[in-house]
Amino acid sequence: QSVLTQPPSVSGAPRQRVTLSCSGGSSNIGNNAVNWYQQLPGKAPKLLIYFDDLLPSGVSDRFSGSKSGTSASLAISGLQSEDEAEYFCATRDDSLRGPVFGGGTKVTVL
Amino acid sequence: QVTLRESGPALVKPTQTLTLTCIFSGFSLSETGMCVTWIRQPPGKALEWLARIDWDDNKHYNTSLKTRLAVSKDTSKNQVILTISNVDTMDTGTYFCARAVDCTGAWFDPWGQGILVTVSA
Numbered sequence: 001q002s003v004l005t006q007p008p009s010v011s012g013a014p015r016q017r018v019t020l021s022c023s024g025g026s027s028n029i030g031n032n033a034v035n036w037y038q039q040l041p042g043k044a045p046k047l048l049i050y051f052d053d054l055l056p057s058g059v060s061d062r063f064s065g066s067k068s069g070t071s072a073s074l075a076i077s078g079l080q081s082e083d084e085a086e087y088f089c090a091t092r093d094d095s096l097r098g099p100v101f102g103g104g105t106k107v108t109v110l
Numbered sequence: 111q112v113t114l115r116e117s118g119p120a121l122v123k124p125t126q127t128l129t130l131t132c133i134f135s136g137f138s139l140s141e142t143g144m145c146v147t148w149i150r151q152p153p154g155k156a157l158e159w160l161a162r163i164d165w166d167d168n169k170h171y172n173t174s175l176k177t178r179l180a181v182s183k184d185t186s187k188n189q190v191i192l193t194i195s196n197v198d199t200m201d202t203g204t205y206f207c208a209r210a211v212d213c214t215g216a217w218f219d220p221w222g223q224g225i226l227v228t229v230s231a
Binding site for chain 2: 002032035044050056090091098100103
């Protein structure tokens with residue numbers, strides 16, 4: 001059971017906008033920056049969003065992050081087939097004194 | 111350009127000690143603020159943070175695995191070593207090392223390609 005809760009799957013049609021959620025608590029999301037990772041099948045995770053809503057260089061601006069209270073969200077606009085992947089949220093948990101991950105959300109493009 | 115690569119055995123027997131090496135380039139672990147972390151992923155499951163070593167040789171461990179983990183660094187070789195003692199089948203998975211950009215948080219970039227380790231008799 002992951003400390004951060006993500007829906008197992010989300011799907012959308014091409015060009016649609018989808019939103020992935022990540023729910024936590026006061027000891028993690030409520031008090032620390034959230035980061036998002038994209039993991040393509042058989043590949044290592046890749047940083048997608050850092051510090052809640054910042055885009056690393058080279059990441060498409062179709063991706064955006066936000067946070068409110070103890071929940072965070074990742075939005076993908078203009079959904080493309082290449083976006084089919086697993087997406088993980090991650091943050092520090094002050095009680096556990098280390099990073100924690102969500103269970104991951106698999107995005108399927110219909 | 112920062113790169114990391116994991117190396118180690120693909121197969122380990124239960125009760126043995128697993129030793130994994132992270133070989134990196136593009137930064138030095140002797141530089142203030144630099145940190146390297148280990149993360150694993152059981153087949154089909156979520157990511158799990160394992161350990162982190164900092165430029166000043168401070169070490170941090172997942173509390174649930176702390177008694178079995180040890181992390182060290184060889185700054186001259188740009189390597190970080192992770193050992194897991196007394197492995198069992200639950201330790202099967204892909205192991206990644208990554209640079210921890212924000213040492214105390216969960217900002218990891220980039221990641222190594224990962225190494226699949228199977229624990230089986």
